[in-house]
Amino acid sequence: MMQTGVAYLGLETPGWNLNTGTGDRLFRTPDIPFDPPFPAPPKLALALKGIDSEAKLGVDVFPDDVEPEEFNIIIKTWGDIVLYNVSVTWIAFD
Numbered sequence: 251m252m253q254t255g256v257a258y259l260g261l262e263t264p265g266w267n268l269n270t271g272t273g274d275r276l277f278r279t280p281d282i283p284f285d286p287p288f289p290a291p292p293k294l295a296l297a298l299k300g301i302d303s304e305a306k307l308g309v310d311v312f313p314d315d316v317e318p319e320e321f322n323i324i325i326k327t328w329g330d331i332v333l334y335n336v337s338v339t340w341i342a343f344d
Contacts, residue, residue, distance in 0.1 A: 251292075252343040253284055256299060257323055260335030268325060268333040278314060279323045284342060287319040292342040294321060302335040311338050 257279060260266055268277050284292070294313040301309065310326040321342070327333055 251288060252341065253292075254339070254341050255282070257282060257338045257340065258335070259323075259325065259337070260302065260333075268327050268331075268336075270332075272330045274326070274328050277325045279325075281320040281322060282340075283320045284318070288342070288344050289318060290344065291316045291318055292344045295341045296323065297339045299337040299339045300335070301333065301337075304332040306331050309333060309336065311336070313340075316342075 259279060261269060266277060268275055294316050296311050296313060298309070298311060301307065308327055308329065308331050312324050314322040314324045323338055325336055
């Protein structure tokens with residue numbers, strides 16, 4: 251089985267904190283469900299689809315807490331980088 255999707259995250263996402271502050275900062279998405287659930291935790295690949303930021307850019311994205319029913323994405327930035335919006339394409343497969 252394979253499922254795909256795009257997560258659009260940013261200023262309108264509750265808890266978004268990557269547009270303020272300095273130093274290492276992480277944002278963990280709300281649960282992203284699989285429909286239907288996988289029989290076991292699937293393999294997951296992520297790719298940046300779009301970014302809205304100020305002049306400097308530094309961002310990491312990686313999956314977190316991958317379960318048969320859902321997963322989360324961690325978005326990380328550092329220094330004085332400001333991220334307003336990020337979109338992440340994902341592919342899950344077993």
